[in-house]
Amino acid sequence: MPHVKSTTRGFASPGKYIQGPGEMNRLKEYTSMYGEKVFILIDRYLSDSIGKQIRASYGKDSDNLYFDNFNGESTLKEIDRVTELAKQDKPNIIVGIGGGKTLDTAKAVAANLSLPVISAPTAASTDAPTSGLSVIYTEEGEQTHCIFHKSNPDIVLVDTEIIVKAPVRFLVSGMGDALSTYFEARANAESDTANYVGKGYKRCKAAMAIAEMCYDILLEDGLAAKLAAERGVCTEAVENVIEANTLLSGVGFENTGCAGGHAVNEGLTVLEETHCFYHGEKVAFGTICQLILENRPKAEIEEVIDFCLSVGLPTTLKDLHVEPTYEKVMAVAKRAAIEGGIAHAEPFNVTPELFYNCILATDAYVRNYKMQKGI
Numbered sequence: 001m002p003h004v005k006s007t008t009r010g011f012a013s014p015g016k017y018i019q020g021p022g023e024m025n026r027l028k029e030y031t032s033m034y035g036e037k038v039f040i041l042i043d044r045y046l047s048d049s050i051g052k053q054i055r056a057s058y059g060k061d062s063d064n065l066y067f068d069n070f071n072g073e074s075t076l077k078e079i080d081r082v083t084e085l086a087k088q089d090k091p092n093i094i095v096g097i098g099g100g101k102t103l104d105t106a107k108a109v110a111a112n113l114s115l116p117v118i119s120a121p122t123a124a125s126t127d128a129p130t131s132g133l134s135v136i137y138t139e140e141g142e143q144t145h146c147i148f149h150k151s152n153p154d155i156v157l158v159d160t161e162i163i164v165k166a167p168v169r170f171l172v173s174g175m176g177d178a179l180s181t182y183f184e185a186r187a188n189a190e191s192d193t194a195n196y197v198g199k200g201y202k203r204c205k206a207a208m209a210i211a212e213m214c215y216d217i218l219l220e221d222g223l224a225a226k227l228a229a230e231r232g233v234c235t236e237a238v239e240n241v242i243e244a245n246t247l248l249s250g251v252g253f254e255n256t257g258c259a260g261g262h263a264v265n266e267g268l269t270v271l272e273e274t275h276c277f278y279h280g281e282k283v284a285f286g287t288i289c290q291l292i293l294e295n296r297p298k299a300e301i302e303e304v305i306d307f308c309l310s311v312g313l314p315t316t317l318k319d320l321h322v323e324p325t326y327e328k329v330m331a332v333a334k335r336a337a338i339e340g341g342i343a344h345a346e347p348f349n350v351t352p353e354l355f356y357n358c359i360l361a362t363d364a365y366v367r368n369y370k371m372q373k374g375i
Ligand SMILES: [Zn+2]
Pocket: 126, 127, 177, 262, 279, 283
C-alpha cells in the first residue's frame, strides 16, 4: 500500500443518504428526478415481495420498470451479463435492491453505462451500499479484487421497515463489519496509508470522526438494537445501528482504509468451510486478530471481545468452522498478507508468519477469556 506522498486530503460520499421506514415506497419520487425508465437489479428471493410492492407504487408508470434478478455472485461475468441486458432497455437510471453483492453489481453496471445509480440495501449487513467501489468474486465465492468507480452512488435509499424484517443475523453481521472501521482507520492513520478516494489522499478529520462514532454507536446501541430487531421492531437504537452499519461504516472505511481485520476476512474466504458465514462475521474475528497483531491494550481487546460475545459474533476459529491445522491457518495467513494487499496498511511490516501467529494467538486468547468467564 502506498504511503501518502503529499498532504492533500480527500473525502468521498454518496450524493444523498436517505434512511427511514417506508422509504422504498417513495422510490418513484427519487428515480423520476433522473427520468422515466428504470432498470432494477434485485435479489431473486425479493422479486415477489419487494418487486411487487415497487410495481404497485409506480402505478401506471410501472411499464417503464425493467426488472432483472441477480445471479447470486458479484463476478465479472455477472456484471457483463447485466450490463448487456440493461443496455437493451435504455434506462435513465439503475437501481440495485438487495444485499451487498447485488448493490456492487448494480454500481458496476451503472458505471459501465455511465448512468446514475440508486443503491437500496434490504439488510444492514455490509458497508457496500455507500461506497464507490465493487468487490469482485470468483464463481466459487473467493474474493479477487475491487473495481473503483468514478463516483459513489447518487442516492443510498435505506427502508428501515424492510431492514428490520430481514433476519437479525444480517444486522449483527453488519455490526461485525462496522466494528472494524475505527480500528482499521487508526492503523491507516498510523502508517499514513492512502485512503480509497483515489490519487493517494490522506484522511480528512471528518472521516476519522465518522469511524470513531461508528464504534461508539455499536457499543452504546448494538445489543439493544439486536434485541429490538429480534422482535421485529424499529427503535432509535435500531435506526442508529443501521446508520452505523451502512453510512458510518461505508463512508468510514472508504475514506480511511481497511487493514488487518479485512485482510483476515479475505484470508478466510479461501477456506470453503467459511463460505456459509457472512462478510461481517469473518471481519469481526479479523478485528480481534488485528488488535492482537498490533498488541493493543488488554482493556481494548476485551471490550471488542465482550461486544462480539454480547451480540453473537464469531470470536474463535471453531465459531467459523475452521480446524486450527497448520495448512488451514497458513492458507488464511498467506492470503491475508498477500503482496500489495490491505494488510500492508498496518503500521509495521506484515508477513504470512505474523498472521499465522496472530490468528492462533487470537483463538487461544478468546478461548481462555471465555473459559475464565464461564461462557
Ligand atoms: Zn467490509
